[in-house]
């Protein structure tokens with residue numbers, strides 16, 4: 335790659351001096367971010383050190399969480415975070431891609447802006463409001479309308495067996511899906527809009543319908559970026575705290591059924607941090623934070639990489 | 652009045668596309684006005700004229716690609732065979748299947764060479780999967796690309812050179828076995844050798860296809876086109892056999908354009 339701002343030709347001392355100061359300032363500002371990330375990581379790792387030393391990898395796969403006996407295993411929270419996020423993705427992917435495709439390819443020009451803005455406003459609603467909505471609207475609706483049908487149709491699978499207890503993995507997954515929808519759909523919209531019209535025209539000129547052109551030419555062209563949008567949504571779901579804490583049930587146990595309550599990493603930290611008295615309990619929460627931090631950083635970097643690769647491809651053509 | 656074909660020519664040729672008093676607007680901007688023209692079947696017809704005179708607009712009107720442009724408006728009619736392309740009964744996807752189009756910029760899909768060529772037949776259910784291999788090979792041979800890619804049909808079409816990509820796009824259009832082939836400056840990105848191959852190809856193909864080609868290369872039009880239409884500022888100025896257009900045009904503007912004394 336060539337440097338887009340070669341500075342060799344600038345020779346007057348004034349501009350060189352100005353450049354240096356400016357460059358030093360912005361470099362310092364930019365350097366703060368990775369430094370903060372590193373500091374956060376080190377802080378968490380130091381805080382988590384007692385439990386890392388005490389339990390080693392067992393912390394990640396055992397499920398006893400007993401502050402009295404000072405035994406800590408975080409498997410239910412780790413699993414709960416992953417399962418609720420995956421449920422959220424399963425619901426949010428078709429919805430948000432549908433929204434993105436509708437807005438870029440099919441909606442009348444006049445409607446595109448308003449609808450897109452409305453969808454993006456979903457991201458502006460505070461998390462705690464989603465939580466309240468979950469308690470007062472979603473859970474009653476699930477109880478009276480949705481779960482009876484789910485139990486009747488899918489009750490034979492372990493995932494929908496047992497009694498619905500209101501606060502549950504299912505409720506958390508659904509709330510999360512609505513919360514990540516604007517993120518996935520807005521990135522997907524950018525990515526789809528960046529597909530050159532010549533690709534659409536190629537498909538249409540061969541006899542494709544509008545929908546076939548989207549499905550067989552536009553989406554494959556930007557599949558990497560779409561995947562990036564989805565992974566970005568996943569990263570968002572993994573770390574969401576407040577709304578999930580309010581509806582997931584906060585139970586230290588591994589249950590297979592989505593109708594049962596569960597726990598998540600973020601919820602555990604939020605719930606227990608104020609009450610944690612012993613060093614080891616605090617350390618266990620710090621280690622959960624560390625695990626969450628590492629997972630979300632990895633997931634988000636992966637997503638950015640995917641989106642970046644796609645947008646760079648468009649830049650070249 | 653714009654130049655018309657003599658009735659004698661009309662009698663001996665069947666008409667593939669007839670354009671009747673056709674005008675087209677991009678919003679308020681008139682791009683074509685009152686064009687009358689009959690494109691003979693199984694011949695090569697060239698559209699020439701300075702940039703912005705409406706050649707692409709007319710070409711894209713024939714297979715209704717201009718539908719996609721917001722604020723487009725037209726008047727008059729275009730018929731393929733005997734059917735108006737604007738008839739509400741007409742199925743545009745079927746029309747576009749029957750009319751192949753090759754764009755000015757090569758636009759292969761980021762799929763394998765094979766899948767690029769097989770795209771149309773698969774989409775339109777034109778042949779069984781077992782016949783697909785033969786069909787793809789035939790299209791690639793017709794487009795004079797087979798020998799260069801036969802050993803790497805599973806590499807991406809987007810990895811070919813510009814000229815190969817353009818021939819891939821021609822093969823992709825041919826695999827649909829259209830009746831009419833519309834080419835918008837297909838050689839503008841090609842070197843002389845690739846250009847020559849495509850010209851030979853078009854001359855061969857005209858026994859089976861009706862071909863319309865937009866070109867800025869006047870020698871090319873003179874070499875391969877049976878008939879040539881000269882457009883200027885959205886109007887069809889003169890339309891006649893290429894021989895007449897390039898040796899003894901009737902209109903001053905045409906003469907000025909082909910002799911390079913324009914403007």
Ligand SMILES: Nc1ncnc2c1ncn2[C@@H]1O[C@H](COP(=O)(O)OP(=O)(O)OP(=O)(O)O)[C@@H](O)[C@H]1O
Nearest residue numbers: 677680682700701702703704705706707708709720
């Ligand atoms: N999508 C569009 N929106 C608005 N105006 C357009 C559009 N496409 C073409 N035009 C206008 O219509 C006129 C005819 O354009 P057209 O592309 O048909 O010209 P052309 O003869 O193909 O030119 P060239 O040889 O440069 O390809 C031009 O004035 C152009 O500015």
Ligand SMILES: [Mg+2]
Nearest residue numbers: 706707708835
């Ligand atoms: Mg053009």
